[in-house]
Structures are given as structure tokens and as C-alpha cells.
Amino acid sequence: MRECAVVGRPNSGKTMFALNFAAFLGSKAVDITFRTYDGLLTCRHFIIEEARRELCSLTAHKTRSIQSMILKMPVGKATVNFKLTDTCGITEHIHADENIRRGMAQTIGLMRTADFIFHIIDAADFPGEVIASKDNNIDWEIYTYGTARGNYVLLANKIDLIIAKNNLPKLKGYFPEALIIPISALYSQGFKEVKAYVARNL
Numbered sequence: 001m002r003e004c005a006v007v008g009r010p011n012s013g014k015t016m017f018a019l020n021f022a023a024f025l026g027s028k029a030v031d032i033t034f035r036t037y038d039g040l041l042t043c044r045h046f047i048i049e050e051a052r053r054e055l056c057s058l059t060a061h062k063t064r065s066i067q068s069m070i071l072k073m074p075v076g077k078a079t080v081n082f083k084l085t086d087t088c089g090i091t092e093h094i095h096a097d098e099n100i101r102r103g104m105a106q107t108i109g110l111m112r113t114a115d116f117i118f119h120i121i122d123a124a125d126f127p128g129e130v131i132a133s134k135d136n137n138i139d140w141e142i143y144t145y146g147t148a149r150g151n152y153v154l155l156a157n158k159i160d161l162i163i164a165k166n167n168l169p170k171l172k173g174y175f176p177e178a179l180i181i182p183i184s185a186l187y188s189q190g191f192k193e194v195k196a197y198v199a200r201n202l
């Protein structure tokens with residue numbers, strides 16, 4: 001089964017995207033498999049609303065390990081299953097908390113094995129950290145890796161906020177090689193385009 005990894009900085013909206021995209025594809029509830037860096041697997045059944053309440057947060061590094069769901073995608077007359085995997089947010093800095101460092105290493109490992117990469121950027125927080133330098137910038141690193149390996153899409157999130165919408169041209173200028181889909185993970189905007197991309201590439 002093909003796997004799509006959702007990666008990006010902490011707080012960019014990865015978990016909100018994963019859950020609301022599952023809802024957009026018709027799931028009212030999801031079975032989420034949590035996999036820690038040392039291979040411990042646990043599975044929990046959530047109503048989407050309940051998952052949003054428990055798994056999304058304003059506080060950075062809410063997600064600390066891989067969280068996967070199997071979703072169904074209609075492709076022509078058939079339905080194809082794929083795995084959508086939410087990850088621990090990654091940064092340029094070495095985090096003081098060992099669990100978060102291991103979570104970030106797990107995310108980087110997954111980027112190598114996943115079939116697709118969805119790179120989420122908080123467009124409301126751009127240029128913010130991003131413009132400072134391309135040398136020590138995690139979004140630039142993800143973009144460079146993703147465009148070189150292919151099957152990479154940049155999701156410009158929080159487009160419901162005016163500041164994010166205004167930042168879109170800058171974002172396109174900064175990441176010229178990327179397919180950029182503007183979305184609001186919170187309000188499920190732009191999801192039709194994301195769905196079409198997944199359906200085309202499964």
C-alpha cells in the first residue's frame with residue numbers, strides 16, 4: 001500500500017490536515033496506529049471530532065511519533081486504500097527533549113521510505129523564520145530533498161487567514177520548483193485539489 005507522509009515544522013497544521021482530510025474523504029471515525037521510534041505499536045479508534053480535540057494543539061510538538069491511518073480513495077470506478085502518516089514536527093535546532101529528538105529522526109527516516117511527501121508550511125508564519133537564510137532552514141531542506149526525489153507537494157496552510165493569503169506570492173517565489181496547493185486544514189479548503197493529486201498518483 002502506498003504511504004503519504006505529512007511533514008513540516010511543529011504547529012504548521014499537520015495533524016489538523018491529516019484528520020480533516022480523512023473526514024473529507026468520507027471517514028467519520030479513524031483507527032490511528034501510533035508507532036514510537038523504538039517500534040512500539042498501539043492502535044486507537046477515534047471519532048474525528050474527538051481526535052481533533054485530543055491530537056491537535058496550539059502548543060508545539062504535540063505529535064511526537066508517527067501516527068498512521070488507512071484511508072480510501074475513489075480512483076475511477078475502483079477504491080484504492082492508502083496510508084496517511086502524520087509525523088513529529090521537525091526543526092533546524094537540536095531539541096533538549098530526547099523523545100522529540102527521536103521523533104524528529106523518525107520523521108526524517110520516514111521521508112526516505114514514503115511514496116509521497118506532503119510538506120506543510122504555515123503560510124501565516126511566512127516569511128518569518130524562512131526568509132532568514134536558506135543555509136539553516138528546515139523548510140528549505142525539505143523542499144530541496146522533496147523536489148529532487150519527486151512525489152512531493154507543498155501545502156501552504158492556514159490560507160483562511162488574510163496574512164497567509166498575502167504571503168502566497170512570496171512563498172511561490174521562494175519555492176519555485178514545488179507544486180504548491182494553498183489549503184486551510186482547519187476549514188478543509190483546497191482539499192479537492194489535494195484529493196485530485198492523490199488520486200492521480202496512487
Ligand SMILES: Nc1nc2c(ncn2[C@@H]2O[C@H](COP(=O)(O)OP(=O)(O)OP(=O)(O)O)[C@@H](O)[C@H]2O)c(=O)[nH]1
Pocket residue numbers: 009010011012013014015016017055056057058059060061062063064087088089157158159160161183184185186187
Ligand atoms: N487558522 C488556522 N489554524 C490552523 C489551521 N490548521 C491548523 N491550525 C491551528 O494550528 C495549531 C497547530 O495545529 P496542529 O495540527 O496541531 O499542528 P501540527 O503541525 O500537527 O503540530 P505538532 O504536532 O506540534 O508538530 C492548532 O491550534 C490548529 O487549530 C488552519 O488551516 N487555519
Ligand SMILES: [Mg+2]
Pocket residue numbers: 014015016055056062063086087
Ligand atoms: Mg501534530
